[in-house]
Structures are given as structure tokens and as C-alpha cells.
Amino acid sequence: MVTRFKIKWLGEGEGVLSQWFFEDGGAVQEGDVLCEVMQDKVITEVSAPTSGKLEVLSAEDDELESGQTLGYILCD
Amino acid sequence: MTDNSGRKLNMARAISEAIAQEMRLDANVFCMGEDIRHVAGIWGHTAGLHEEFGDERIMDTPISEAAFIGAGVGAATQGMRPIVELMFADFFGVCMNSIYSAAAKTHYMSGGQFNVPMVINTAVGGSYGDAGQHSQCLYSTFAHLPGLKVVLPSNAYDAKGMMTAAIRDNNPVVFMLHKNLLGVPFLGDERRATTIVPRELYEVPLDKAKIVREGTDISLISLGASLYHCLDASTELEREGISAEVLDLRSIAPLDREAIIATVAKTGRLVAVEDDYKSYGVTSEVIATAVETDISLLRSAPQRIAYPDVSVPFSRPMEEFCLPDKHDIVAAAKRTF
Amino acid sequence: MKPDSTTKLWMYDQMLKSRVFEREIEKIYMEGKTPKFDLAKGILPGELHISAGQEPCAVGVIPHLTEGDWVGSTHRSHHVAIAMGIDGYKLTAELFGKNTGLCGGYGGHMHLFDKDKNFSTTGIIGEGLPIGLGAALAFKKQGSGNVAIAYTGDGAVNQGAFHETLNLAAVWQVPLVVIVENNGWAVSVPTSLSTSITYNVARAATYGISGALIEDNDPYQIYTAAHEAIERARAGGGPTLIEIKTHRIEGHFMGDAQQYRTPDEMAEIAEKDPIPLFHDSLIRDSVASASELEQIKASVQVEVEDWIKFARDSEYPAPDDALKMVFSN
Numbered sequence: 001m002v003t004r005f006k007i008k009w010l011g012e013g014e015g016v017l018s019q020w021f022f023e024d025g026g027a028v029q030e031g032d033v034l035c036e037v038m039q040d041k042v043i044t045e046v047s048a049p050t051s052g053k054l055e056v057l058s059a060e061d062d063e064l065e066s067g068q069t070l071g072y073i074l075c076d
Numbered sequence: 077m078t079d080n081s082g083r084k085l086n087m088a089r090a091i092s093e094a095i096a097q098e099m100r101l102d103a104n105v106f107c108m109g110e111d112i113r114h115v116a117g118i119w120g121h122t123a124g125l126h127e128e129f130g131d132e133r134i135m136d137t138p139i140s141e142a143a144f145i146g147a148g149v150g151a152a153t154q155g156m157r158p159i160v161e162l163m164f165a166d167f168f169g170v171c172m173n174s175i176y177s178a179a180a181k182t183h184y185m186s187g188g189q190f191n192v193p194m195v196i197n198t199a200v201g202g203s204y205g206d207a208g209q210h211s212q213c214l215y216s217t218f219a220h221l222p223g224l225k226v227v228l229p230s231n232a233y234d235a236k237g238m239m240t241a242a243i244r245d246n247n248p249v250v251f252m253l254h255k256n257l258l259g260v261p262f263l264g265d266e267r268r269a270t271t272i273v274p275r276e277l278y279e280v281p282l283d284k285a286k287i288v289r290e291g292t293d294i295s296l297i298s299l300g301a302s303l304y305h306c307l308d309a310s311t312e313l314e315r316e317g318i319s320a321e322v323l324d325l326r327s328i329a330p331l332d333r334e335a336i337i338a339t340v341a342k343t344g345r346l347v348a349v350e351d352d353y354k355s356y357g358v359t360s361e362v363i364a365t366a367v368e369t370d371i372s373l374l375r376s377a378p379q380r381i382a383y384p385d386v387s388v389p390f391s392r393p394m395e396e397f398c399l400p401d402k403h404d405i406v407a408a409a410k411r412t413f
Numbered sequence: 414m415k416p417d418s419t420t421k422l423w424m425y426d427q428m429l430k431s432r433v434f435e436r437e438i439e440k441i442y443m444e445g446k447t448p449k450f451d452l453a454k455g456i457l458p459g460e461l462h463i464s465a466g467q468e469p470c471a472v473g474v475i476p477h478l479t480e481g482d483w484v485g486s487t488h489r490s491h492h493v494a495i496a497m498g499i500d501g502y503k504l505t506a507e508l509f510g511k512n513t514g515l516c517g518g519y520g521g522h523m524h525l526f527d528k529d530k531n532f533s534t535t536g537i538i539g540e541g542l543p544i545g546l547g548a549a550l551a552f553k554k555q556g557s558g559n560v561a562i563a564y565t566g567d568g569a570v571n572q573g574a575f576h577e578t579l580n581l582a583a584v585w586q587v588p589l590v591v592i593v594e595n596n597g598w599a600v601s602v603p604t605s606l607s608t609s610i611t612y613n614v615a616r617a618a619t620y621g622i623s624g625a626l627i628e629d630n631d632p633y634q635i636y637t638a639a640h641e642a643i644e645r646a647r648a649g650g651g652p653t654l655i656e657i658k659t660h661r662i663e664g665h666f667m668g669d670a671q672q673y674r675t676p677d678e679m680a681e682i683a684e685k686d687p688i689p690l691f692h693d694s695l696i697r698d699s700v701a702s703a704s705e706l707e708q709i710k711a712s713v714q715v716e717v718e719d720w721i722k723f724a725r726d727s728e729y730p731a732p733d734d735a736l737k738m739v740f741s742n
Contacts, residue, residue, distance in 0.1 A: 018261055019086070019270060026082035029275075033089065041262050106554070132554065138584065143543045143577030150547020150561070153533070154483065156554065158547075173574070177537050178544055184738045186526035187516030190533065191741035222739055246741040 005050055005073040007034060009064045015039040017062045017070065024056040028073060037064060050075055085273040086259025088120035090232035094239035095122070095159060097277050099129055102157060105243060106133040108144050109161025109197070118163060119199055119258050141171035145196065149178040149248075152194040157243060162198040165214045165252065179248040180223030193246045195239075200228070201255040201301055201351060203399055204263050208387040211395075213300075213352035216361070218250050219329035226328040227282055228252040230303045232259075233271045234326060237280025245282060252328075256301040266304050285332035287339065291321035294345040294409050297336060297362050299325040302349045302381075302400055309405035318409065328358060333365045337373070340366045345412040346378040349400055354382035379408040414640050415633055420476055421700050422709075424632050427475075428468035428688050430713045431492040434501070435463045435663075437717055438491075438508065442667050450668050456725075457508055461522055461667040464492040466630075466660035469687050470594045471496035473627075473635025473657075474562060477643045483531045483548035483561040485541035488523045489594075489661075490534045493564060499527050505720040511727035518730045519738055539565065539572035542591065546578045549587035549652070560588040560646040568599025570613045579620040579654065588646035590639070591654050596661035601673040617654040624654045630687050660685055 009015060015037040022028055022035075028048045037044045048054075052075030058064065085093065099105045106129075111118055113126040113136045126134040137144045141162060148160040162168060168175065175196060183191045202211025219226045225247055229235040242249040256264030288303070289310055296306040303324050310320035323339050325332065340346050346366055348359035359380035366378055381400045389395055416424065438461065445455025452459060471492040478484070478497075486493040494504055499515070507514030508522050516526055523536035531548075535541050545563030552559040569575055570593060582589045593613050597604055610616070617624025623645065625638040635657055642653035660682050664671040671679075695701045701709075 019259075019267065021084040021086075021270070023082050028083070032083060033085075036261075038261055043261060138581065140577035140581055142574045143546060143581045146540065146543020146574065146578075147547030147550055147581070150483075150544035150549075151551040151554075152547070153544070154531075154548050154551035154555075156551045170573070173537055173540055174543055178535070178540055181524075182526075182533075183741050185516060185520040185524040186528070186533070187514075187519040188738050188741065189516065189526050189528035193741075225740070 003075050005052070005075070007046060007070045007072060009037055009046070009066065009068045009070055011037060011039055011044055012066055013039065014066070015044070015064045017058050017060055017064055018043070020056060020060060022054045024054065026054045028052060028054050035070060046070065048073060082272060083275065084270050085232045085236075086270045087229070087232045087235045087253070088258040088260065089123060090236040090273045091121040091239050091253070092123045092125060093273070094236040095243070096125060096128060098240060098243045099125070099133065104155060105157045105159065106135065107159045107161070108135045108137050108148060110137055110139060110163055112136060112161060119253055119255065119260055121197070121253060121258065141167060142174050145171050146174035146178050148194050148196070149174060149182065149192050152192045153182065153190045157193050159195040159197060159243065162196055164210055165198040165200045166209050166212045168214065168217070175250070176221045176224070180221055183247065184223055191246050192248045194248045195242045196248065196250045197253060198250060199253045199255050202388050202395065203256055203301070205390060205392060205395065207390040211388040213350070213383070215252070215299075215328050215350065215352045216357045219358070223248065224329060225249040225282055226252065227326060228254060228300045228328060229326060230254070230257065230300055230324050231269045231271045232273050234280050234286075236273050237278050238282060238326070240277060241279040241282050244279070249282065252300075254300040264301070266301065268304055268307070283327050283330045283332060285323050285325045285327065285335035287321065288324045289320065289322040291319040291343065293319045293343055294347065294412060295321050295323060295339040295343045296347050296349065296405065296409070297323045297325065297339070298349040299328070299358065300351065302351050305400060305402045305405055306349055308402040309409065312402065312406050313409055318413075320409065325358070331361060331365065336362055336365045337369065341373050344373065344375040345409075346374065347381060347405060347408045347412065348378065349381045349405055351383050351400055353385050354380065355385050357382055376412045379411055381405055381408050414637050416476065416636050418700050421695060423476070424472040425691055425695060425701075425706065426709050426713065427472050427496045428691065429710060430717065431468050431471070431495045432465055432688055433713050433717050434495060434720075435465050435491060437721060439463060439667060441721065452668070458510065459521055460488075462489040462665065463663040463667060464489050466662035466682065466686065467594055467596060468492045469630050469632040469635055470564070470592065470657050470659055473632045474592065474639040476636065477640050478562070479559070481531060481557060481559040483533075483545065483559065484564070485545045485562070486532070486534045486564045487541065487566060488534070488536045489566070490525055490564075494525055494527075494532065497530050497532055499530055499532060501716065501720040502723040505724040506727050509724040509727070510729065511724055512730040512734075513723070513727040517734070539569040539574040541565065542569070542574050542578040545589055545591070546582050546587065549582065549589035550585060553585070553587050558647050560590060560643050562590050562592060564592050564594060566599065567593060567595040567597065567604050567608070567613070568602070570616070571607060579616065579622065579652070582652040583620045583622045586649070586651040588649075589652040590642045590646055591652065593654070593656040594659050595656055596659050598661055598665065600665040600669070612656055614654060614656040622652045622654060624656070627655070627657045630657065630659045630685065632687070632691060660687070662686065
């Protein structure tokens, strides 16, 4: 059975997804930095809570609202 | 190069990963510098190291470059492998003796008895308004002095491999971090510097240039941030029917002269590009290399694009005027036809 | 703590050997350089800095060293090198620029290195201080119990590197002993013009480290102070600054006529020459007889002359050896 972990932008207020470090379908390990979100000049790294296969939802340069889903990690 | 996960890193993270992996293997490796603990080294290239390795091996220093870089030399002669940081290359004035005399000359003057296996990390490059004392490149200033290896990777993959090689090298290596390419967004946003980086340890040699785009009509030879302007220029030149070959030098000293001659022999035309001051620089050395053996390799006068011989101005229109970009490179390329 | 008789005799032997060496080397240095003094000419090219008068600064310290300790000296280093027991043949050959020299001819008089003794010198004022700091840092990390001894002069104490080193040695609490050989002159500039305080040992307190002052070039007082400092360092008690008021008998470099020093001062220096004084004290204290000391003098002369012969007879390096040694493999 495949579990899908939601990857969310949990910062307060809006941000911009500045860069993905994996392609859609990439194999991620727990702790890997998945992407960076920029708020003003502060960079926040979004890390993988678990290992698995990445499903990308938001694109680079997308403006994000707090709580927005950026993608999923699928694991067996 | 194996793409074993499709995992990308920015250059800063690639460097910290290389340092961490080497520090796990070799207890003699340690880091010294200003703000390398909690601020992760200003540029992010020591991220995670203090958490893993602690106070003894990740040492925050006072603003005493002459002392702690000279101390790196002393420790290196006694079996340690220090990675010390000169935060901005511009600051070399306060400590150049420790670098170009103590570090660079010890092996030679001692007749090979002592060697200095030390990495000196230092950040270079401008374009973001940091003005005359915080924006310089100084490639040839360091490369000119015998006894130092000087490298400038252009992307994350090369950076990790070259940092590993630099730590393992038994000589002093000045490892230049181009601020526009590290992945710190407020310092420049060259996304192409972020690449897939293998998780395992690997080395990239410290004396080899790399062809990053093959072509037949003209050679664009460059390094660091200017490399990407060359790639942009080659896209434009392609539209006009000119096929440009782009060579990433990667290493300033030793310079891969064979690679320079090989590409010029292939295309017959040369534009050398850098963002350091023009006179007495890397582009001068590239051109000298191309012409001094066999001038018949070249079908036309070689061109160089570099920063003018002026201190870096603060005001944006002035700074932009000085910085080489793809338009300068395209124009120079056309002059060779 | 005073040295025992064996050590006292050793001190005399080493000081005399150093002085005889300097006197012989001075003569050879001038070969080919007269009537017009030309640094490039003669069998010993370049500069030469004679350590005559400063011998106690070496013999008071070196007996406390153990294997692996690091010693850094300056452009004026022969007395330290000899007291450390560095091979006199290789030392002399290096001054001659021969391939049998300590550094194969690559360093010369101002850049003497001996890996076996962990001995380094530098021609840049103050450069050895940060390097010594680094050696001490390495010893602390390695837990070896070794110490680093960094010699420097009264001309270096106003360099940034001196202050940075003392501060950082104190912050890191490393086993470093800095020894200031204060001969009162930085080339022709006296300390009264260069330094805001009379004795640099006062600076130790401002960096929170121990200090010791020896005011009269006395080998026994130097021996005592060095012992305390080195034991402190080995025990993890951190750095010490030792200042020795010593005497530079000759000019800064060979060829320096010292016209900036008064005849009165030169007469005073001659009276305070440490070697005749030590000679007399050994007899007074019944450590040795006059004839025993004469025997030491004779054997020292023979030994030094043998070093010189070896150096003269040795080969030069091949000219294109100059292109090697830039990098280690």
C-alpha cells in the first residue's frame, strides 16, 4: 500500500518557491532538502520528512500561501 | 558522473557535503573561520558542519586573519589538514603574508621537507552592489604567486568533487567561491550552477578544464559567473549560424594550457572572458597560451572581455556597465570573423 | 631551577660553537665582496645576519625540549639551529647554496628548515608567530604534550601578527612559548623610537597570559624561565611570553657599519659579551678548569672548520632543479 506524505509550505505569510532540488519522480531520502522558499530575503529550506518518490505540484517561481501543498512523497 | 538519485544541490550545499564527508573519513580535517558555526559561513557552505562535528573541529575565529590563516599553515606542517576561510578575497590585504609567503613557499624553501596541506576558502565576485572592497575577483593576484593552487568551480557537481580533491591535496589550495553561483539568492540567481550532485564521494581534478558546450567556429574560454554569460552568448551566436565551443577553465593555477590550445586549434577563433580586472589577468594568460606556441592556430586576433581596470563602483548603472555580459561576448565574437 | 654541571658545560660548548661558526662564516662571507661590497658576489651570496651576543637565548631554552617540539626562529637563527643540534655540515652547506644543504639549496640562510628537528625559520618579520600558533594548536588537538617555541625580535612586536598571535594563543590556550630576543635594535631603529613601553613583557598581561623578563642575557635565568613556561605549556596551562634583553654585537646584517650606535654603547656591549662572562663564571663556580675550557675551544674550532670544508667541497644543485619542489605530490 502506497502512503502519500504531503509537503506543505508552513511559513507565516506568503513566499515564493525559488528552487526545486529534485525533478518530479525523483528518489528522495529523509532529510534531503527538497526545495527553497523565499520570503523577503529569508530562505527557508523544505526538507523531506521521509524517503520515497517525489511528486511535484507547485512550480518554481510560484507564489505560495501559508499551508499550500508543494508536492507529495510516495512511499511503500 | 552517475546520476543516482536525480538529487540536486546548490553549490554551497555541495561544498558542505564534500567537507562533511571528508571530515568523517579523516580526523585531521578541521575548519577555521569567521562565522562558520551558526551562520553556516555567511555563504552557507559550512551548513550542518558544526552540528555534526562540534566546537573542536569547526572553530569560529576572531577577526585575525594573519594569525589564524598562518596558524593553518603551522598546523598543516604538523599533520593536520585545515580548511581556513578568508571570508572575502578582498580582505587578503590583512593577511597576504600568511598566504603567499608562509603557505605558498614553505614546501619549496624547505627543499620539500615540510608541506602545507591546507584549503583556503574565499568568496569572490560582485554584481550586487557591494562596491569596491567587497566585490573583487583577484584571480590572477593569487594565481601569479608560485606555490598556490587556485581553483574556481562553476557548478555544484564540480564544486563537491574539487573540494574533495582540494582537501586531499598535499598543497595549499585557494578554493574560490563565486558569490553569484553559490545559491544565495540575494547575491545572484544563476540556477544553472545548481546541478545533480552524486551522494557518494568523488573527486574532480584540480588541474583540468572542461568543455561544457561543443562547437566548431569559435572558442569561448571562461570561468565562474562569466561562463554562464558565454553559454548565453553561444545560444545567440547559434541563431546567427555561429557554432561556439565553451571551455570552463575550473582551475586558474595550474592552468590547463593543453585544453586551451586544443580548443583554439579546433576552432581558430578565441574570446576569453572573465570578471576580474582586465590587465595582467586570466584572460591575458589564456591568450598568451593560445599564441605562444603556434600563432597559425588563430585565424584572427584573439579577444578578451574583462572587468575594466577600475575599482568596483557602487551605483548600479556604473556597476552594470563594468560587468561583462553576453552582449559584450557576442560583439567580441563577431569581431573575430 | 639551575642547570646541572653537564648542562652548564653543554651551554658553553654550544655558545662557543655558535660564536666560532659566526666568526668563520663572516670571513667567508666577505670573500669576493671587497673592495666593493656586493651582496651578489662571493661564495656566500645574499644577506647574512649574525647572532653574536644572543647565544644565551638559545642555550637557555633548548635543553627543555623533547622530541616533536616545534621551534621557529628568525632571519638571525644560527645560534638556535646550532643549539638544537642541527647537522652542522648540512647547515653550512645550505648557507653555501649546495645540494647537500638542509634544504638542498632552496632556502639559504634566512629560510633554514629541518624536519627531523621540527625547526623552521622565516625572513619575514613576525611570520613565524602565527605558524608557531598553528603548530601549538595541532599539538593541543593531537594531545601530544609537545610545545611550540616561537622566537621573535624587538622589531616584530609592533607587527599585527604579534598581537593577533598572542590574543589567539590565549583564547585557544595552546602550548605556545613566544620568546622576544630584545637586542634593542630593529636594524637601525632603537626600541625607544619603535615601542610605546620599555619592556614587551608588559603586553603579556594585556592578553591574559604569563610573562617573564630576563634583563641581562643570563643563560641561567633564561633556563629557569623557559623551564617554567614550557612545563606550563605541556601541562595545558597555555601560552607564555618571555622577553630577553640581549645584545646584538654585530650590525643588523653583514655590511651594516652600525654608524647609528655610539662608541660607548659598543664598548659596553663588548664588556657584556656573554661568552667570556660565562667562561669566567664556570671557572669561578668550579664547573671546569681553564684548560678544560681551552680544550672545548680547540675542538669546536676543528668541528666548525670541518663543516666548512664539507660545504666548500659539496656540489651545487643542477640549475634546472629550480623548477622542482613547487608542489608536494
